[in-house]
Amino acid sequence: MGASPTNRLEVAETALKAERNARECAERSLTEAQATIRDLQTKLGHATLARDEARADARRVEIKKQTVELALAAEQDARQKAEQHLLDVMPAVSTKMVTERKSKAGKASLGLAGSTSTTKATPRVRSTKPEPKPVRWWIKPKKASEEPA
Secondary structure: OOOOHHHHHHHHHHHHHHHHHHHHHHHHHHHHHHHHHHHHHHHHHHHHHHHHHHHHHHHHHHHHHHHHHHHHHHHHHHHHHHHHHHHHHHHHHHHHHHHHHHHHHOOOOHHHHHHOOOOOOOOOOOOOOOOOOOOHHHOOOOOOOOOOO
């Protein structure tokens, strides 16, 4: 019934050896898990920095876009005012020219008097289509005397 002292000692030593091997395996697994955690935390930190930089870049681009849009709107407004001013001034200028010609010639010519109109012209709207590229036969070839030496 009772095991001999040598057998019990061998059993205890075998159990101790198995426990030590299990502990070493668990410690290795723990060390690997901690290294993986550090790697993932580093990757997360880099991703967070990249995200924050991208957001800051997007904010800068948005601010620049708004600034450009405001400048464009101001330029368009100034251009429209200048065009309107020209349209307002042009009839007065052409009437003044006709009056001066009348006084110089003694009488007004029907062509000049009939050509002045009091209707305002509408400004041309530029097309958003790109200009077509010139076709080779449209372009005049350079003469030998025109080529740089």
